[in-house]
Amino acid sequence: MSESSTLAVPAGFPAEALTLLVAKGHLKGSLTPDDVIAVLEKVELTPELIDEVRTRLKTEGIIFDESGDAVTDDDLTDEQLTAPPPKPVVQAVPKPAPAAANDSAQKETPAAREERTAVGTADPVRMYLKEIGKVPLLTGPQEVSLAQRIEAGLIAAGKVAELEDHYGDPALIPEAQLAPLDECVADGMQAKRDLIEANLRLVVSIAKRYLGRGMLFLDLIQEGNLGLIRAVEKFDYTKGFKFSTYATWWIRQAITRAIADQARTIRIPVHMVETINKVLRVQRQMLQELGREPTVEELAVKVGLTPARVREIQRLALEPVSLETPVGEEDESHLGDFIEDQQAVAPAEAAARALLNEAVGEALEELTDRERKIVRLRFGLEDGQARTLEEVGKEFGVTRERIRQIESKTLAKLRHPIRSLRLRDYLDEE
Template sequence: MQTRTVTEAERAPAAPVQAMAADHPEGLMEEPDEPPEPRGRPETGPSSDLFRQYLREIGRIPLLTAADEVELARCVEAGLFAEERLARTPDPDTRLAVDLDRLVVMGRTAKRRLIEANLRLVVSVAKRYVGRGLTMLDLVQEGNLGLIRAVEKFDYARGYKFSTYATWWIRQAMSRALADQARTIRVPVHVVELINRVVRVQRRMLQERGYEPTPEEVAAHLDLTPERVGEILRLAQEPISLHAPVGEEEDVSLGDLIEDGDAASPVESAAFLLLRQHLEAVLSTLGERERKVVQLRYGLVDGRPRTLEEIGRIFGVTRERIRQIESKTLGRLRDHASADQLRGYLD
């Protein structure tokens, strides 16, 4: 069983041991005899097979007694101290250096035993976080980093059971990973913690009062401004993919049911089609050059209106000549028999 290096575990934030018991009343957490299977939808494929093998392997590791934990913790502490002293020892061949090196090896061995004996505790804690955005494998990996940190920080002299102390670090590592990785749009960890506080107060007030509390009421409980609470609640909303299936058959996506505000309505589409037909009928009564000038000037062909200069270059005449043709042609269109019908589309 391999473990991550100490430097990787340094990512977890420090927490005072004294505050742990008060902040986490669940207290003592006994290790299960057998590592529990994760809840939720069963995973399939090579990853799930490897995870089941991992559960079988850690299930064969013997548990530790309280005395074993204290003894191993002593060795870990001595090994860490010896490692620091050894780094400052100038001559590695002295008797002191040899003794320190032996303590370092013993400390690392004890650390490995303490970690491996509590791997099933990580799996047990990870069950509580399944379905929140990370897979069971990811949760266990992050929890193992928290376990490593707990082994390094554990103070056996305070009298706490190791599993009680380690549970806090494991949960902390998983919570941080969920805040960093689980959301589609990453939100800073401190903002995620504030979101959780606002949502908890909102739910509690809903249960107590029987109605959805306003941002002002939530803000009064948290000593925040209503504007800040409203902003936090907007950040709490998770984005939904437009390709998400809808219905039991899952043959319709969410995007199929959302109205396109820029699309024309059926009535507008029909009116535009009739307008185009009438306009083409009117333009067909003009000469080819006059019709082309009007079409280019008002973008009736490709939707891009041309300037008098551009049209003049196309026909090889001056812009003034194009202006005269346009003016004369528009005058004829105003007197056309269908002019009043075309004006009706503009009303």
């Protein structure tokens, strides 16, 4: 028995998923954090679990490439974080030189001032990056110091809770005991905020890798920030690792979960999303190489799947489109306005029927009330249900033969050229 087969499955890690992950690692030779997070989408992450996964992959001889998660001040510039930007970014207007500031203010027109203001506030992504860029990245010792303050604050909060239980009323706790504890709790909360704010750019650098997955950039950042908060709460500084080494796991997991839950109207499992993206990517590559859309069979050979599987993936890749989607530049038309309802009557046919009903009504107006009623009942013009001679006879209290005679006389009257002329065109169309 090999050494790898005797290794225990990390606590909380799905056994079958781990087997597939290891097999995928052996096949590729290496794994990325995205490969692992796809398996850990619903698993509660802990530093211990992350360490065990790393150890297991290392023991199996699988390279676990986390180099893409390294973040420095150099690669967290405003321009790089917005590339590719979700929307075109307006270039910032350079500030005037201090010496000419007064002259510029005097010469600036209202239109120019409005344009300058619009440039500064038009792009929320750029505004956000500008704000978080003001906070410098932390060194290892600074992270440890903040983590220690957070830990001290949690301990102090626990002692405050014990004092509240002991005295029964927070107002009864002696100020000499409560004040230093409250101060420590507040310091811990501030340290938590500092650690979070110093790593917001890490979230942005990870979130931009998930652009094009069906969520807006700011939504990806928001979800990643929630993962960052969770990472701060779980961070164990005693292990000696840099905070970002662990934080990326929670950030990636939070974003991946959000994409799976929110990006599509019909939810698709994360592993299927990766497969769909792979097939679509290969399909685009083959389109460029062949100059045409590849057939299902050609695509299946390229991605190593059966044609039936490729067809199923292409079907899953289709996304619902709202009938309220605006069409055109004016946004006055919607997609639903251009989609034919196969069950509905065509406009031309509906108009013809309306005109026919009107013509028939005018012709019947020349009959007596009794004749008109009999014709309408016999031919279902009342409610669409044609009556028999006997049914009509019962309603009028006469025999069926008498109804037949009246009907025959009435139809002969309607067939007179003067009355039938207006209806003859409709008969010719039929």
